[in-house]
Amino acid sequence: MITLSDLKKFDQKGMYKIYDQWPELAKKSYESNYDEVIFNEINHIVFAGVGGSGAVGDLLSSILSKSNLHVTLVKGYLLPKTIDKNTLVIVTSVSGDSIETMTVLESASKQTCSILVFSSGGKMEKFCKQNKINFRKIEYVHSPRASLIKYIYSILKILRPILPITHDEIIESINELKIIKHNISSNNLSDSNHSLELAAWISGIPLIYYPHGLQSAAIRFKSSLQENAKSHVIIEDVIEASHNGIVAWEKISIVQPILIRGQDDYIKTKERWIIIKKYLTKKNIDFKEIESVSGNILTKLVTLIYLLDYASIYKAVLDKIDPSPVLAIDYVKKNI
Known part of the structure; x- marks a missing residue:
């Protein structure tokens, strides 16, 4: 139906090459040296992110459906009014510059909730450093959407203490990607x-x-x-x-x-x-x-x-x- 020459001709930035590496990127990301984080007495998690970054929250929300934690997805500018000191706001922007997600981060920083931010840098990294907000830098590959697998497995490593998923289940998923x-x-x-x-x-x-x-x-x-x-x-x-x-x-x-x-x-x-x-x-x-x-x-x-x-x-x-x-x-x- 198509040839490798067709891929190279029309996929000029080589997105397909990144997807060929997805299983390896997943494994490397999960085995990264990121420290796990533990948040005590959390009963509500808010995932904020748009576009390819928002897909992270969609997937993690599905995993958390097996827990007793309440989960809210924010794909815009506004935080829910239900956040309190037992809420964890997880902000994800691969670029670090998404205006919608940056607005959510600024709003969350004025609340009593816990905050954890993931991005490759940008305005968010600067804001987190200035305001002493828990920040994890994850470099992106090619584009936010192609970076999804790297962000998913890096975040799985970091959030594993609060996620209802085991190490063996994560390894199973990587093995299935290889297959x-x-x-x-x-x-x-x-x-x-x-x-x-x-x-x-x-x-x-x-x-x-x-x-x-x-x-x-x-x-x-x-x-x-x-x-x-x-x-x-x-x-x-x-x-x-x-x-x-x-x-x-x-x-x-x-x-x-x-x-x-x-x-x-x-x-x-x-x-x-x-x-x-x-x-x-x-x-x-x-x-x-x-x-x-x-x-x-x-x-x-x-x-x-x-x-x-x-x-x-x-x-x-x-x-x-x-x-x-x-x-x-x-x-x-x-x-x-």
């Missing part, structure tokens, strides 16, 4: 490459259905298709869509359904997948199924994100688009 790499990397540009096959199938507007627990993978796939392939994308929770969105399939559309399923979805969700697939088949609507690997929630999410992110790069190259530039985002930033 999936053999199929989806640029070393296998054949019909057997699942990411490439999915990218070639997408010709209209993807509608990504997801179950409870895998929302972060769906959000990330949407964002990656938008940034890399410059495509419009829709995402819907499969249960909620059964009460509204599915009605749209009663007429012909250029929208293409993609079903992201988990190996151990809730039994009622499994029943719903069967019904949805029967309905789409009845209406002669072609669809794709992407099933997670087995394993813990981290393993499911990072391997799905790896496969789907790579599909977005291949989609860009198939459409003869350079995945790296995001001119519209640059325009917005310049005019803020």
Whole structure:
């Protein structure tokens, strides 16, 4: 479908090369010499971040759903009014200059909450040093979205004392990344490459259905298709869509359904997948199924994100688009 020459020609900044290294970057990041941090009596965690940095909070929120901690995601300027001395605000900005996240950091610094900041530097590093705020510098590779794997595993190392996940589960996820790499990397540009096959199938507007627990993978796939392939994308929770969105399939559309399923979805969700697939088949609507690997929630999410992110790069190259530039985002930033 595409060749290595095509990748080199259209992916001019070599994003695919970084993705070929994702398993190694994950391992190296988790084995880094960052010190673990411990926060006592925390019952509420706020993840603040936008774009590729916001994906960190999405994924960690899924992991924390197995704990008793209340989690809030902030992808804008405003902190929730519920923060107090038992709240930990985790601020992530790969660039260190995101104005929305910087605003949240400034607001948090005036509260009684605990704060932990991750970035590659920028205004945030300077602000944290000036205000004696707990800061961890994580260098980025290529771009914020390509750096996701490095940030995830560095932060897993730092936050492990408060996360409901074990060392063995983290190692399992890295091993699964290594396994999936053999199929989806640029070393296998054949019909057997699942990411490439999915990218070639997408010709209209993807509608990504997801179950409870895998929302972060769906959000990330949407964002990656938008940034890399410059495509419009829709995402819907499969249960909620059964009460509204599915009605749209009663007429012909250029929208293409993609079903992201988990190996151990809730039994009622499994029943719903069967019904949805029967309905789409009845209406002669072609669809794709992407099933997670087995394993813990981290393993499911990072391997799905790896496969789907790579599909977005291949989609860009198939459409003869350079995945790296995001001119519209640059325009917005310049005019803020």
